[in-house]
Amino acid sequence: MADKFDLIVLGSGPGGYVAAIRATQLGLRTAIVERELLGGICLNWGCIPTKALLRSAEIFHYMQNAGDYGLKASGIEADLDAVVKRSRGVARQLNQGVAHLMKKNGITVFMGKGELQGSGRLQISGQDGSQEITGKHIIIATGARARDLPFAPADGERIWTYRDAMTPREMPSKLLVIGSGAIGIEFASFYNDMGVDVTVVEMLDRIVPVEDAEISSFLKKSLEKQGIEILTGAGVESIETAEDTLRASIKPADGEAAEHEFSHAIVAIGIQPNTEGIGLEEQGITMERGFIQIDEFGRTGAEGLWAIGDCVPGPWLAHKASHEGIAAAESIARELGNEEVHPHPLNRNTIPACTYCHPQIASVGLTEAKAKDAGHDVNVGNFPFIGNGKAIALGEAEGFIKTVFDASTGELLGAHMIGAEVTELIQGYTIGKELETTEAELMNTIFPHPTLSEMMHESVLSAHGRALHI
Structure with missing residues (x-):
């Protein structure tokens, strides 16, 4: 007999685990299914550990400029292994914190890959074999992953995704950052503060293009003053890797493509939703470019099926996912008979955005x-x-x-x-x-x-x- 729940949450990122907690607060019997690490990308490989890296770089920057504060410091060095170790320790602590929250709130956790079977059924494949659970409602919170360059997929050696950039085996000597959204600019700032020669290539006419034009202009001047080379209106046309270097063909906005040599490259050109292989094809929901289309409360249009976070339209931010999770959980509770809860739809015009560069x-x-x-x-x-x-x-x-x-x-x-x-x-x-x-x-x-x-x-x-x- 399959385990039966009021709600199953597929994915335990900041949208999924928050939705599960809110559901249990409202009296719903809730399960969460996670294929990798509790806390999802944000806590383990995204928002939090990157801020730990950036904090180390910030302290290093202040130590190198101690004279500006009337202080003397000499022999200042960065220990890359120790910086990464601290970042991973922060992630581990928060992962354990989510596990505690699941236990505290009485949420049943299944570790494994979940696949929708229709009619509220979810098949879980994990280390302990396969099992089926059922839920009156299911929230899809499977997140997203880094998008690859079609002509140069990440290899973890010379071409990095954000995951590789967070746990580098060596410090780059000359780094190419492709894309100037929040992820690209944060890593450009981190590695520049750590003493790396950094070049940022952005296809559009300004960096951080979703921000106000005056902000983009000011940031560009500030980063260039810090020594970062920024090429806007430019594109990377090809990348060839060798044992200890890579060559990138970069075409500027007003010139011919030219070859440039780097030690490493970080690809930060956007995300791809994790919506393949989870049984969505037979659910009769609307998809656009892989993203699940929803209403303002997270409904997909399929009975009992909801979606939140990075697998639905953006902005793709952790706090937006958490808010969506709460709205969905409260809407589900109301559909199950709780008339005292009054869910509020997401207002996209009040979602703050933050980029932790310098x-x-x-x-x-x-x-x-x-x-x-x-x-x-x-x-x-x-x-x-x-x-x-x-x-x-x-x-x-x-x-x-x-x-x-x-x-x-x-x-x-x-x-x-x-x-x-x-x-x-x-x-x-x-x-x-x-x-x-x-x-x-x-x-x-x-x-x-x-x-x-x-x-x-x-x-x-x-x-x-x-x-x-x-």
Whole structure:
């Protein structure tokens, strides 16, 4: 007899395990199926361990520039093996934390590969053989993987995915980063801070192309000042690897393709959803480019079948997946008779985005260009870090905060930041958007002094020509 559950979650990333926890809080008998490691890519190979690497690089950067703070330091060296070991230790600790959460919440965990059989049935193949479980509802949270270059698939030796870049066998001497989204730019920043000669190639006309144009321009200048070579409007046409080197043919925007030599390359050109081989073909759901199409609560259109996270349309962010997981779990509980729960649909316009390069970037809502394209007459505020006392005291006077408002209603349409700790600051504007705040309310809010958050206030004041410290 197959084990029977109210809900089965296929995948235990930040969408899957959060959905499972919320479901048990609502009284549902819940199982989670994971083929590799609890916590998924984010906790084991993505968000968290990369931040551990970047933290090590940040400390190394500060130590090398100790003189800027009136300190003396000599003989500073980076131990790559120790840096990687620390990162993997952080990932291991969090993996164990998820296992604890599963046990604490009474969630049944099955380790193995799950495949949909229809009618709520899921076949699990693992080390202990094969078994079938059934659920009234199933959430697909299988995530995604790095997309390969068709002419140069990752080999783990010279051509790396993000996984290879997180556990390098050796420090590159000259690194090519293909793609300038968050993953590419974070690794470019990490390896540059670690002393590697880095080149970034981006096919579009600017780096971090989903960000506001002013943020992209500022980041490019900052990274180039740090020694990173950036080629925009350029494409990698071919890669040939040898025992200790690789040659890449790069075609710039306004010239002929030329060969360049590197020791390694990181491919960061996007993701591919993990939706093959899990039995989706017979479920009658809509797919686009491999991504499962859903409604605002995660319904796929097939009875009892839901999907969340990186296997559905983006943005492909851990916190978006968690929010989707909660919305789906609550919707399922309501369908199973819990009328006291009231799920909230995902509002894609209030999802913050963070990139942990040096300097950091963070944003929420519409860029200035997209706000204008949407028909808004806008008021734009802008305040530089150099005008903030705390930023100067920290030795972090590089960056700015930009806010975009609807000129007629005062609605906060978007906020865009670059500089120290902006990935922590952005949540203030995210809450503001969720509460539908206006520029008047933000101008009347008291911000503590001395803090970096004062720049958030000044940027809002700037939209009306009222900035005080510039």
